[in-house]
Amino acid sequence: MVLKLLLFCSILSSLLYVAMNVFVPMLFEGYSLASQTVSELSAIGAPTRPLWVWLGTVYALLVVAFGWGVWKSAGRSRTDPSRRPRAAIPEGNRGRTDSDHRSQGALLRHKRERSEPHAG
Numbered sequence: 001m002v003l004k005l006l007l008f009c010s011i012l013s014s015l016l017y018v019a020m021n022v023f024v025p026m027l028f029e030g031y032s033l034a035s036q037t038v039s040e041l042s043a044i045g046a047p048t049r050p051l052w053v054w055l056g057t058v059y060a061l062l063v064v065a066f067g068w069g070v071w072k073s074a075g076r077s078r079t080d081p082s083r084r085p086r087a088a089i090p091e092g093n094r095g096r097t098d099s100d101h102r103s104q105g106a107l108l109r110h111k112r113e114r115s116e117p118h119a120g
Contacts (some may be wrong), residue, residue: 042056
């Protein structure tokens with residue numbers, strides 16, 4: 001139950017941030033969403049600064065709670081190598097390095113050049 005609540009904080013934080021950007025500017029007389037940046041709402045001397053800072057702190061706490069929920073939901077897979085996802089590499093290419101691929105490319109170019117008739 002706690003884990004679900006922590007993960008639900010992502011939705012709450014997103015909704016709060018949208019609400020902050022829609023409703024707080026309404027309290028700043030002369031503020032224009034189209035021509036001014038959001039950071040002006042929290043500028044020193046702005047009438048909306050105390051509210052923006054308070055809501056921004058709540059937003060940050062919700063994002064941290066969500067991050068903690070993601071971390072907790074990973075469970076043992078964070079530390080147990082056998083539970084980590086594997087890369088989607090075809091079996092035939094596993095273990096090959098870039099130098100292997102470069103040397104194969106050079107070999108194929110050499111074969112192609114030998115098989116092409118010379119113009120002359």
